[in-house]
Amino acid sequence: MSPILICTGRNVLLPQHDVPVPATITVDILTGKITDIVPGYHTRDTYQQDHIHWVDAGDTTVLPGLVDAHVHLNEPGRTDWEGFHTGTKAATSGGVTTVVDMPLNSVPPTTTVEHLELKRTAAQGQCYSDVAFWGGVVPDNQVRSFRHYIQIVKGFTSMLQKHLKPLLSAGIKGFKCFLIESGVDEFPCVSKNDLELAMIELQNTSTVLLFHAELEVTNTSEATEATSSDPTLYSTFLQSRPQKLERDAVALITSLQEKYPVLRCHIVHLSASSALPIIRAAKSSGLNLTVETCFHYLCLSANEIPNGHPEFKCCPPVRESENQDLLWDALKKGLIDFVVSDHSPCVANLKKLDEGDIMSAWGGISTLGLGLSLLWTEGQKRGVTLAQIIKWTSSKTAEHAGLGHCKGKLQIGFDGDFVLWDPIAEFMVHSIVYIH
CATH class of the missing domain: 2.30.40.10 (Urease, subunit C, domain 1)
Incomplete structure (x- = not known):
């Protein structure tokens, strides 16, 4: 028996x-x-x-068990930042029994089947939780032959790309891309043209395309409002990543979705409440769009962050308390679908703790294992129930990562x-x- x-x-x-x-x-x-x-x-x-x-x-x-669908474990290549052993142990300490690992900041990134196998090999025998993997879309894993472009012009004929569909067959849960520089050289951002190629290829699959939704546009009025160049002031950093970057990115994503409406697109770590009207309009029109936010955006505010403390730096940034209230409202109403950690640690020297230099510090917050406690603490002040929190951190995140049939x-x-x-x-x- x-x-x-x-x-x-x-x-x-x-x-x-x-x-x-x-x-x-x-x-x-x-x-x-x-x-x-x-x-x-x-x-x-x-x-x-x-x-x-x-x-x-x-x-x-x-x-x-919670399902954290946005975690950077960084192994192999940057295991001193975080690895499968330490990361999954931290996860289970906070009730997270499944993590979905982002394609960066490991070296190499998860942009090919060979790189995925390196990750799986590195994870063997080290994990305290279950682990799934996202793949990455970067310029280098797009087919760029003249023949491909001709096929697109002739009717967007599908052509098996070098790495995307093989990664799907190998078991990755979806693909992430950046619309702004990622902070690591081996994972460059994509252009609008890159996105079109990827969306054409993935249009007839059941996968999801994830976006780091900040779009850098030069000479914007918001970007020139900074009143200080002091790199130790949190306000200097906050003004360098205005909400407009997120709004412009979300607008681009939803405009592309109108051309390729079948493919689900997903906004990772939304911090800008001013992008919510665009998201609301997209969802109301029937676009297959989902959105996440993070524990730190719901539990921290720029009003409370002291100067000279780069440990609070993340991209996009933690914003003002009024913005936080609007994120909570959108989450409770279902406009934002769920909550993740975006756990993104690094070694101390990259955080510039001694100098207090926020501008040059690595942008990432380490909250893996703290999310349930954070949301419960803050959520009780806002009339949120435990069932709602588990929906946002377990069942919805499992569905997002293609694990809704067995997790959450x-x-x-x-x-x-x-x-x-x-x-x-x-x-x-x-x-x-x-x-x-």
Whole structure:
């Protein structure tokens, strides 16, 4: 008889309920799948079999494991920034049982099948959580032959590109691209023409194209409003990445979607509330567009960030509290679909902590494993329920990454990924440790 794990508790968050209820979950240990869920909190003597592994959650809340669909693990190549071992361990410490790794900042980036296999090999034997992978769209992995252009002109005839469809066949969950320089040389940004080539190729697939949605346009009025060149002032950095960059990028993406409406497009880490009207119009018109924001945009505000502290730098930037309120409103109304960490660590010298130089510091915030606690803390002030938070951090993120059939819910047939969580416990994050 196959060994089983049984978890019983008085507060189990099931997908058909808005609040936790007493329930008992059975997991087949060999397959890792949930085989049964019955109402009620049960005691050990209810089950007499010897092959049972028993978990009594008591009053602790039982949640589905979180799915963080935007994580930079950086291995191989920049494992000193973060790797599979440390990153997935941090994830599980905060209830994240699945992470989806971005195609950068590893060396090489995940832009070919060969590079994907290097990642998978590096991950072997190191992971505390499940790991899936995004692929990347960069200029170098587009076919640029004259014949290709002729085929496009003659009716957008599909031509198997060098790397995109092979990556899909190899199991990646979708593709990410940048509309502004990424910060690492090996992952350059794409042009509008690059995007058209990629969207033509991916149009008849079930994948998703992810956009770092900042579009740099020179001589914009907003970009020239900076009142200081002091690199230690947070305001200097904030004024260097105005909301207009995000608005222009979202406008470009939605205009391209009108030409290629079948392909789902996704805006990663939205920070600019001024882009919300464009998103609302796109969704209202039926475009297949999804949007994420991040824990730090919902829980930090520029008003509170001290000068000389590059640890708060990320791109796009944390903006003012009024902007934060509008992001929360959009999230609660479903205009923003879900929340991720965009965990993007680095080594200490790249953060310029001693100099306090925000402008030249690496742009990335490390929050992997803190998201559930952050959203619960801030969300309670805004009337948000636990069920809403799990929807934003588990079921919706699983669907986004093509894992909605097996992750993100405590449901029969799904993976038995569950978390024991105490909503009353408190802890203080004193600092994020950067390795020298």
